[in-house]
Amino acid sequence: MPPDAAQTARDMKTARFNVSINVETVRDYIFAGRGKWEAHEKIENILQKDPVFDKSQRDFIGRNKSYERALIITRRLVELQRIHAWTQEEAKQATFILSEVLPITLHDIAFEPVFVGQASPEMMKEYWGLVSNKGIQGCYLQTELGHGSNVACLETTATYLPDTQEFEIHTPTLTSTKWWIGGLGMTATHGIVQAKLILPGGKDMGPHLFLVQLRSLEDHCVLPGISIGDIGPKACGGISAMDNGYATFHHVRIPRTNIFSKFAEVTKDGHYTQPQNPKHSFGGMMYIRASMVTRVGWTIAKAITIAIRYATVRRQGDLDVHGMERQVIQYPSTYYRLLPILSHAYVFIALGRQTTGVFTTLSDQCDSGDFTGINEVHALLCGLKILVTATAVKDLETARRALGGHGYSAFAGIGRLYADYLPAVTYEGDNFVLDGQVARAAVKSYKSSLSVPDQPLGIYFSYIRLLNGKHPIPIVDARTWQDSQAVVHLLEWRAALMLKNHVQTMDKLDANANHRLSAAITDAFVAQQIRETIAGLTKLPKREGDVIGKLYHLYLLTAAEDGLVDLFSLGLLRSGDRDLRLEIKSLCSVLLPNAIGLVDAFSFSDWALDSALGVSDGCVYEELWRRAQLNPFNHVDRTSLYRETLRPMLQEGRAIAKRANSRL
Numbered sequence: 294m295p296p297d298a299a300q301t302a303r304d305m306k307t308a309r310f311n312v313s314i315n316v317e318t319v320r321d322y323i324f325a326g327r328g329k330w331e332a333h334e335k336i337e338n339i340l341q342k343d344p345v346f347d348k349s350q351r352d353f354i355g356r357n358k359s360y361e362r363a364l365i366i367t368r369r370l371v372e373l374q375r376i377h378a379w380t381q382e383e384a385k386q387a388t389f390i391l392s393e394v395l396p397i398t399l400h401d402i403a404f405e406p407v408f409v410g411q412a413s414p415e416m417m418k419e420y421w422g423l424v425s426n427k428g429i430q431g432c433y434l435q436t437e438l439g440h441g442s443n444v445a446c447l448e449t450t451a452t453y454l455p456d457t458q459e460f461e462i463h464t465p466t467l468t469s470t471k472w473w474i475g476g477l478g479m480t481a482t483h484g485i486v487q488a489k490l491i492l493p494g495g496k497d498m499g500p501h502l503f504l505v506q507l508r509s510l511e512d513h514c515v516l517p518g519i520s521i522g523d524i525g526p527k528a529c530g531g532i533s534a535m536d537n538g539y540a541t542f543h544h545v546r547i548p549r550t551n552i553f554s555k556f557a558e559v560t561k562d563g564h565y566t567q568p569q570n571p572k573h574s575f576g577g578m579m580y581i582r583a584s585m586v587t588r589v590g591w592t593i594a595k596a597i598t599i600a601i602r603y604a605t606v607r608r609q610g611d612l613d614v615h616g617m618e619r620q621v622i623q624y625p626s627t628y629y630r631l632l633p634i635l636s637h638a639y640v641f642i643a644l645g646r647q648t649t650g651v652f653t654t655l656s657d658q659c660d661s662g663d664f665t666g667i668n669e670v671h672a673l674l675c676g677l678k679i680l681v682t683a684t685a686v687k688d689l690e691t692a693r694r695a696l697g698g699h700g701y702s703a704f705a706g707i708g709r710l711y712a713d714y715l716p717a718v719t720y721e722g723d724n725f726v727l728d729g730q731v732a733r734a735a736v737k738s739y740k741s742s743l744s745v746p747d748q749p750l751g752i753y754f755s756y757i758r759l760l761n762g763k764h765p766i767p768i769v770d771a772r773t774w775q776d777s778q779a780v781v782h783l784l785e786w787r788a789a790l791m792l793k794n795h796v797q798t799m800d801k802l803d804a805n806a807n808h809r810l811s812a813a814i815t816d817a818f819v820a821q822q823i824r825e826t827i828a829g830l831t832k833l834p835k836r837e838g839d840v841i842g843k844l845y846h847l848y849l850l851t852a853a854e855d856g857l858v859d860l861f862s863l864g865l866l867r868s869g870d871r872d873l874r875l876e877i878k879s880l881c882s883v884l885l886p887n888a889i890g891l892v893d894a895f896s897f898s899d900w901a902l903d904s905a906l907g908v909s910d911g912c913v914y915e916e917l918w919r920r921a922q923l924n925p926f927n928h929v930d931r932t933s934l935y936r937e938t939l940r941p942m943l944q945e946g947r948a949i950a951k952r953a954n955s956r957l
Contacts, residue, residue: 294589298912301913302606302883302913303561304608305909306621311885311886312893313890315834318833318837318896320804322894340386341900352709352883355532366391367395367397370387370397371427373387388401390562392595396481397427398475398697401477402581403433404483405425406580407502407553410555415550416550421751430480431484432507433474434477434485434540435471436471436472437449438471438539439466439467440468445928447750448489449487449498451489451491453559455493456547458549459549459759460547469541470539471486471538471540474537476505477536477537478521482510484505487502492559492563493563501553504552506547506555516628529711532923549561583652585645586644586649588683589641593688594642594892594897595707595710595895595897595904596634597631597634598902599686599692599706599907600707601635602892603906603910604620604696605620606620606913624913625881632697635891639844639845644822650671667756669734669752670736672731672753673752673818675811676811676818677819678724679724679811686711693711700907702905704921705904706903706907707907725807728807728812729811732806734809735792736792736799738750738754739757742760752930756817759786780820783853784813784816784820787860788810789871791814813859827845840884843884844891847877847881850877854870857873
């Protein structure tokens with residue numbers, strides 16, 4: 294028999310009663326300290342109590358209203374920052390907690406970081422007060438109608454005119470139209486434009502960054518010589534509040550000082566100062582990729598919280614010992630899908646902090662003129678971007694499908710996450726294009742290690758050390774899968790041997806070689822980071838450290854499972870895939886009693902999660918019913934529509950049926 298409404302609440306209470314870990318201890322671990330959690334909670338309480346951030350109607354409004362609502366939210370966020378004297382980091386945390394797609398997003402994650410990283414002292418002095426205080430609203434104009442990931446072939450030009458000491462920004466072709474630019478369609482007043490720098494005499498110096506005013510600061514009208522519009526609705530209704538726009542420039546003049554010249558400059562007479570590293574203009578993109586990892590972790594955390602909570606209270610199918618239908622979470626086919634997703638969330642949240650630290654260190658080094666690490670970090674961020682975005686899209690859909698039919702309801706919440714996150718696999722670099730960049734960097738590092746054997750390899754390419762002839766290839770048996778260190782070592786060997794084979798067959802690579810190599814390299818790097826993270830779990834109480842360690846071990850096992858074809862083809866594994874899968878199942882069953890505690894540790898309030906199926910008290914059916922009653926569609930008088938459409942059709946159908954019956 295199906296459960297009554299009260300049963301779902303009892304099931305949730307029972308699940309929490311069976312949790313053996315201290316949820317608050319794990320929560321503090323996830324947030325990197327009690328103080329950071331308390332700061333997070335303080336900001337969320339402010340947001341949750343403010344009626345501007347009410348979410349009850351957002352599933353029922355169209356795109357125009359979504360954009361209007363987003364602007365109101367944006368203004369209120371800025372007001373709250375001033376009222377509460379939030380720092381820039383606290384303001385960003387508020388936006389992160391709110392988890393709404395806002396036109397201001399690209400200002401925060403692209404426009405501001407580029408200013409900090411690449412503006413000259415003079416430009417910072419003139420504009421930073423406006424940028425940081427939202428006196429102007431910025432966007433980042435890189436992608437064009439005809440080019441996205443291939444930044445080197447962007448067509449928009451910035452020609453220097455020494456007579457007037459200006460750059461002329463121009464859109465020479467239809468395909469050079471800037472396209473997909475977040476915040477451009479209706480919001481931005483200024484843009485950072487990626488354009489080819491053309492020096493006097495016509496010499497093309499490749500893509501550089503330029504500050505261009507787009508709209509009047511008096512009436513917000515688009516300035517002369519510029520054409521701007523919104524590109525239209527996105528697939529699946531995703532990111533509907535974002536005004537992704539297009540722009541063309543018709544010989545638009547800007548001052549010479551509007552080039553971002555921290556690393557490259559054009560003098561008054563047109564002389565070009567060469568940057569120390571050609572990737573200097575990629576800083577904004579690298580920052581976005583670095584920040585993606587943590588955001589992915591928390592996005593997956595939301596989805597898996599909803600899925601595990603709902604699977605805990607949803608009863609379907611076989612009867613249990615009490616004569617009730619079994620909880621869906623108890624089916625191996627369910628927990629085998631969901632618990633690895635939970636491990637992804639934990640790993641990516643921790644990995645994101647490490648990645649941000651790596652990028653911050655690189656930025657400091659570049660500021661001091663040291664560009665030695667930029668190529669490796671660029672490759673690292675490319676690889677991580679591929680991994681986390683592809684994993685997130687897969688995990689969000691897997692979690693949604695685990696909800697059964699109700700997962701297709703907007704009220705479930707995962708569909709919204711999926712639609713908004715889906716484009717991540719192509720923006721900031723198409724994943725399959727980035728595979729090639731990772732592979733090229735690895736080949737270069739490997740060849741360099743052959744010519745200079747003792748040179749440092751760096752954190753991303755440390756697995757290459759295994760190819761120096763001093764390390765025996767591991768022997769894999771059933772015990773391997775029980776040892777995190779052994780699995781990490783195996784994943785490193787997978788990357789090393791794949792790279793060696795890749796180099797040896799460079800003249801006849803198959804079409805998917807770059808993708809497989811890139812995945813193996815990034816898996817090896819993440820495995821190394823997990824090894825270090827597991828070692829640091831000794832600072833936690835033993836019980837909590839043990840459970841989190843098992844969750845990290847589950848990540849390693851599923852990474853090996855995803856790489857089984859490679860492991861077999863490289864000769865690293867001759868048998869034992871069944872042992873691996875049985876170990877995954879066994880580990881999932883051990884983790885299962887703490888599943889609710891592990892998702893509770895993310896500490897999403899019902900307001901933040903905004904899911905009828907993920908409510909903390911387990912009363913999912915009451916919440917689905919409540920939300921359906923809010924549906925404006927249920928409160929519209931359709932009498933006139935009925936008279937004009939349905940009634941004539943129904944009457945005609947009945948008349949035809951009556952005539953047919955009379956002839957029988």
